[in-house]
Amino acid sequence: MNRPAPDLLKPRKTPQQSRSAATIEAIHTATIQVLLADGVGRLTTTRVAERAGVSVGTMYQYYPHKQALLFAIVERQLDLIVTAMLGAVERLEGHDLQTVSDGLATAWLDAKMADLVSSRAIYGIAAEFDLAELMSRAKNLMVEAISPLLRAVPDARFADPDLTAFMLAALLGGTVRVVMEAGSSEDDLERLRQELPRACLGYLKMAALQPTSL
Amino acid sequence: MNRPAPDLLKPRKTPQQSRSAATIEAIHTATIQVLLADGVGRLTTTRVAERAGVSVGTMYQYYPHKQALLFAIVERQLDLIVTAMLGAVERLEGHDLQTVSDGLATAWLDAKMADLVSSRAIYGIAAEFDLAELMSRAKNLMVEAISPLLRAVPDARFADPDLTAFMLAALLGGTVRVVMEAGSSEDDLERLRQELPRACLGYLKMAALQPTSL
DNA sequence: CTAAGATATGAAGGATCCTTCAGTTTTGGA
DNA sequence: TCCAAAACTGAAGGATCCTTCATATCTTAG
The missing domain is CATH 1.10.357.10 (Tetracycline Repressor, domain 2)
Known part of the structure; x- marks a missing residue:
């Protein structure tokens, strides 16, 4: 029903060093936590990044936009x-x-x-x-x-x-x-x-x- | 899970003239239409009002905020x-x-x-x-x-x-x-x-x- | 150890969006 | 007919939020 799922929904780049893998994992779990605590409507890139202990820019290195993350x-x-x-x-x-x-x-x-x-x-x-x-x-x-x-x-x-x-x-x-x-x-x-x-x-x-x- | 439903979620005032009843009805159906066409994420007060052939201010005369409408x-x-x-x-x-x-x-x-x-x-x-x-x-x-x-x-x-x-x-x-x-x-x-x-x-x-x- | 590539930062631009309110139009009863 | 109340208008204030990019830091191959 909603907007057609964009084609470019895939991760922007694949991690090559181990720390980035950890970052991605942190982002994932943070997303779920925010989702549970505040709901989709209040899920914000900043909020997720904050909870993941990461800067917003980092998120955008792996996902082209919020949708891709979700x-x-x-x-x-x-x-x-x-x-x-x-x-x-x-x-x-x-x-x-x-x-x-x-x-x-x-x-x-x-x-x-x-x-x-x-x-x-x-x-x-x-x-x-x-x-x-x-x-x-x-x-x-x-x-x-x-x-x-x-x-x-x-x-x-x-x-x-x-x-x-x-x-x-x-x-x-x-x-x-x-x-x-x-x-x-x-x-x-x-x-x-x-x-x-x-x-x-x-x-x-x-x-x-x-x-x-x- | 999400924000606790506010207490003041009820309509702001009840219609007294017949035209306002029609307005409310128009707003309701417009909301559903927008919901179907664009999804919750794209449901906007302006969009709903536009589709209902009504100004945004009118909506706020009957509902204190978007949530109340939904x-x-x-x-x-x-x-x-x-x-x-x-x-x-x-x-x-x-x-x-x-x-x-x-x-x-x-x-x-x-x-x-x-x-x-x-x-x-x-x-x-x-x-x-x-x-x-x-x-x-x-x-x-x-x-x-x-x-x-x-x-x-x-x-x-x-x-x-x-x-x-x-x-x-x-x-x-x-x-x-x-x-x-x-x-x-x-x-x-x-x-x-x-x-x-x-x-x-x-x-x-x-x-x-x-x-x-x- | 060093340089190049990988990763991280976060302030700020740009785009919506929600909500208000001063002013206008319409309605219905006196 | 006339007016007070009801209903409507829509520009603009204020608040987020998404996303970018110039810069800084870290990692690892050589």
Whole structure:
């Protein structure tokens, strides 16, 4: 919806000395901290630099503009999630419905919870500029991985595995997101951890054509 | 996470002549249009006023600041959704599990789709400042309505209706949100409309203690 | 040790943007 | 018709904020 993601969104230069790598890391974590403390609306180049213990100019040596910084942060986080999920899919191939369902739900929760702070911060960026492309790519990767996984489940057949995978991804992603984005007390997270696998399995059983095992 | 919602977020004055009511309406729709066209980051008091065919000063006669405007927009939209859902709950009281499940899913989808444009725009605001309180209140209203509805379902018993209602609300809200927020082709929306009721029913059957009817 | 390249600094230019308010126009009742 | 209240206008003050670049400091190969 927002401004089209600029093409030149990539880092300006790659670090060659070790200290610059440290600087970049500092900038990244500072960005997330500012994001959490003040929100996207108050995220300022100066503020981030200050928190990173770095001057503003330094930031601009690695990112052509603010957007590029935010973009990089989101991309990294998304990569973490996708990688975790692809790993889970590989591990689950050929297992029965219950195992696959639980495995996916747990993997998703773990991936998000592992860096709950980052995740929560990231959600705030989404609206600021066009992440639809990034998100879409990540979603497609997941659907394309889950679909064959569903086909390989021995004790269930799905009429339209692509459709089911799509819905499953939406269900996992969305449910976790709203709970985390809301007040998300420790209590709510626990409720989520308890119920998400059920929801997951419930839907899959519903989508399966002939539940050979109940 | 973001700045705490100011107390003085309410409209500055209430319209007394009919033309001011029209002005307010124009401002509201203009806000949504700008939101969709340019995103929150580019939403400007001037831009909104321009689009509404009104001067900036006029806006400030009704809202003390930009935030108040956004706040009002979100509040209105949230009210629409909640009202729709409460209506659905009332209609569904005492019906069987399948009916209740389908009814809730459909009601939610309809409420969102009815003003898909607004909804999509609203999602963009969430990150800008603290809507957690608003959202949380809406969520609680829904959970408090759904919970007794579940208790009244004749053909299923739930161990913890509150928990199930909580999860159901998260599932509905989250799943629809991510699909709408993504590219959300007409195609994806159709898939969602088809699969959401299944997911809903699947989860509820899973959460029910003794499924008297399969 | 030294020079060249890499990295860091931060004041300041330029661009918005939010908000105000003194003054104008419109409305509706007396 | 007339006027007081309501509504509207929009230029301009004041506050950020993003980004640049001339300069300074650090690192490492030779």
